[in-house]
Amino acid sequence: MIQVTLDDGTVNEYVSGITAGEVVIDANGKKHGCVAAIVNGEQKDFSTQLTESCEVSGIDAFSDDGMHILRHSAAHLLAQAVMELYPDAKPTIGPAIDRGFYYDFAMEPIGESDLKTIEKKMNELSRKNLQVERIELTDEELQEHFVNNPYKLEIINDKLEDGDSSTIYKQGDWYDLCLGPHVPSTAKLMAVKLTSVSQAYWRGDQSREQLVRIYGIVEPDKHALKQTLSRMEEAKKRDHRKLGKDLQLFHVDEEVGQGLILWTPRGAVVRQELQDFISYHLRRQGYHQVFTPNIGKLDLYRTSGHFPYYQDSQYPPLVEKDLMKKLSDEGCSCGELSNMMKAGDIEGYLLKPMNCPHHVKIYSSQARSYRDLPLRLAEFGTVYRWEQSGEISGLTRVRGFTQDDAHLFVREDQIAEEVLGCIELVQVIFETLGMEDYRVRVGLRDPDSSKYVGSPEKWDAAEQACRDAASSLGVNWTEEEGEAAFYGPKIDFVVKDVIGREWQLGTVQVDYNLPERFGLEYKGSDGNTHRPVMIHRAPFGSMERFCGVLIEHFAGKFPTWLSPTQIHILTISEKHAQYANEIAALLKDNDVRVEIDAGDDTIGKKIRTHRKMQPAYMVIVGEGEIESRTVSLRARNGDQISGLSLDDFISSLKQEIQEKTSVPSLVPAKSD
RNA sequence: GCCAACGUAGCAUAGCUGGUAGUGCGUCGGAUUUGUAAUCCGACGGUCGGGGGUUCGAGUCCCUCCGUUGGCUCCA
Known part of the structure; x- marks a missing residue:
């Protein structure tokens, strides 16, 4: 016993x-x-x-560990189904991932339409209630079992070196190399759904075989699966690319270029309001606004180190036309031209891939003393990067974007306080936007690597400053070794939106490298010359990306202060146009964005039409309102109040805008 | 950049095995003057992403380029 x-x-x-x-x-x-x-x-x-x-x-099954096992087992079931349908396929790896699972196969490409067939087969295998058996094998037996699968053999050979135990999991006639654990029976996997098929490289290596990757999700039961699928639907409805089109916020035009955003009037309002809001807080924190051009000489970026290091992800340099002609006359090839640029033999201009070199030059345009520090230079600077075409998407991954950038030139003893200031700014803005669920990642150096610049003592101090700043705010934060930039530690911000998705926004980075490269100095209180440290910070990453996140966070229903149009005035009939115009004029005088519909549609139709553009409120006016000089106010959810006096309406609206209330609340919720 | 799928009027979509494009919303015109999620009638609008090919004939098949989506890889 x-x-x-x-x-x-x-x-x-x-x-x-x-x-x-x-x-x-x-x-x-x-x-x-x-x-x-x-x-x-x-x-x-x-x-x-x-x-x-x-x-x-x-x-x-519903716990994190349980879901992981379920997903992993579902990956096995997927592989079993694929092997029954495509006997020539060779399974490689199939792990559980955050949202589900995938399995990579070496096989002829398949399409989305094939997923249904595979899914059916999985359901069929699940219904068979196959017992999942764990079998321990000797290394030799293991090799024999996978003799026809070079991928598995490669894994086995790596494993043998590691000395891991050698187990397979068997269900029905099918088995796979795996450490487990797994569900006891395929019957546990009745709620599966294959979501997409795509391609991946063997072991993530671009130079190796291309594999077919099938993604799926699994839940403990059908009900949970249904919920997950409807959550995915909800996420799809919030997609900023769709809402951007529906709400006329921005446009991307093939003829302008991939990943180049055209901000249309309504979207420009959102971006501008956000920028004004951030600027206001920057001024309060002692930042100085600067403006710098969109291009700079190649040599500048050679000095900063970015041109050689990130050459592949920059737009090609611009070469002066006389020089270009001369080189062309001499029969210079593109390859030669590129080499000469690399070597610094010819000069050209680069579309700026970041703002720091320009800000560095503003710093060094004057002699600086310790009294000048910290010097905080801020710019909503537009930068251009040649992102890989396959990566470009909506507002979140683009080729031209405007960073909410700033560079702080500080003394070493000021690092901690300045990093803290950066985080406080993020905090106040997240809070205003109702994005209070966020975390901070502190990226530290990898102690085993030698790629970092700066002395260990400086690193220790800077890393401690980042930790201190992160922990002083009471938000969740984690340390991640090896995630630092080569020139200094960094702090990344990750927000969770209302439906629980995480978005990586901007960073704060401590940099010892650039001041060194540009030979920056200041005169210390001791009379000696010292080198400042730079802090790069773009806490929201880019205006494009941040707006994209906000669109999805609010599902297009922006708070009143951010709404492209705040008020839409609808008349009951055309007879009420004059009163509507009067109200609109009043609102405009009070800096409220307003639109009027005095057309001949029915009021029901007008509401339906205007709802699509998601104004914060609709104001409805007819005979009754004209007589009593009031308005009827309709919220997005359909709630309404009537008989609101014009004065009360305007003053409470102004207050809501001024306070940046995150949810419009002029119409009290229905109490029934 | 790589792989797969996709690309039909401003938007959303129909068009099976090839026979020269439908529908809804929007727009415009007319009628209507309306009280909180679609009033009626009519009209305009597409060389079916671009180019090339196969065919008597291509939105539909093939090639190529561009773009979009989902992934991979990358991300100062």
Whole structure:
């Protein structure tokens, strides 16, 4: 007999050899909803035999660990189904991922339409209730089992070196190399859905074989699957690319260029309001606004190191036309031209890929003393980067974007405080926008790497400054080794939007490198010359990206202060146009963005039409309103109040805009 | 950049195995003058992403380029 301690603390006696699964059933009943067990802190299959006294608890399918196991097992089921349908395919790897699972196969390309067939097969295999068996093999046996699959053999060979145990999991006739644990039976995998098919490289290496990757999601039951699918639908409705079109916020035109955003009037309002808001806080924090041009000489970027290092992701340099003609007359080839540029033999201009060199030059345009520091130079600077064509998407990955950029030139003893200031700015803006769920990642150097510039002491101090800043704010933060830039540690901001998706926005980076490269100096209080440290910060990344995130966060229903049009005035009939115009004029005088519809549609039709543009409020006026000099106000959710006096309306609206209330609230919620 | 799928009027879509384009919304015109999620009638609008090919004939098949989407890789 053995003693088994359950997770509620009770101790039961069982015969030796009982399985973990049997214990879980005994403890939680048959409908336990678990997919595996934890034995003495380790995840184990239900089939694991217990021969010594131990602690056992079940892993609930809905828990993080449970979902991981479920996903991993679903990947196996997917592979089994694919192998039945495409016997020539060779399975490679199939892990669980955050939102589901995938499996990579070496096989002829398939299309989305094939997914349904595979899914059907998976359902069929699931219904067969195949037991999932764990089998331990010797290394030789393992090699034999996968003799026809070079990918698995490669993994096995790597594994053997690591000395991992050699196990396979078998369900029906099919088996796969895996450490487990897995669900006890394919019956646990009845709620699966294949979502997409795409391509991946073997081991993520572009130079190696292309594989077919099939993605899917799985849930513990059909109900949960339905919920997840509807959440995905919701996310799709919020897609800023779709809303950007529907709400006429921005446009990308093939003839202008991929990834180059045209901000249309309504979107420009959102961007401008946001920029004004950020600028206001920058001024309060002692930043100085600067403007710099969109291009700079190549040599500038040679000095900064960016031109040679990031050459592949820059627009090609501009060469002066006389020089170009001369080189062309001499029969200079493109390759030669490129080499001469690299070597610095000819000069040209670069569309600026970042703002720092220009700001550095503003710093060094004057002699600086310690009294000048910190010097904070801010610019909404537009930069251009040659992103890979396949990466470009909506507002989040573009080739021209405007950073909410600033560079702080500081003394070493000021680093901590200035980093803190950067984070405070982010905090106030996130709070105003109702994005209070965010976290901070502190990127530290990899202690085993030698790629970093600057002395270890400076690094220690800078890293500590970043940690201190992060921890002083009471937000979640994590440290990540090896995530620092080569010139200094950094802090990244990651926000969670209202439907739980995370977005990486901007960063704060401490930089010892650039001041060195440009030979920046200041005169210290000791009379000696010192080198400043730079802090790069673009806490929201880019205006494009940030607006994109906001569009999705608000699902296009912007707070009143950000709404492209704040008020739409609708008349009951054309007879009321004059009153509508009067109100509009009044609102415009008060700096409110307003639109009028005094056309001959019915009021129902007008509401329907204008709803699509998501104004913060609709104002409806007819005979009654004209007589009493009031308005009827309609919120986005359909709630309404009538008889609101013009004065009250305008003053409370102004207040809401001024306070940047994150949810329009002039119309009280219906109380019934 | 790589792989797959896709690309029909401003938007959303129909068009099976090839026989020279439909529909809804929007727009415009007319009628209507309306009280909180679609009033009626009519008209305009497409060389079916660009170019090339196969064919008597291509939106539909093939090639190529451009773009979009989903991934991979990359991201100062």
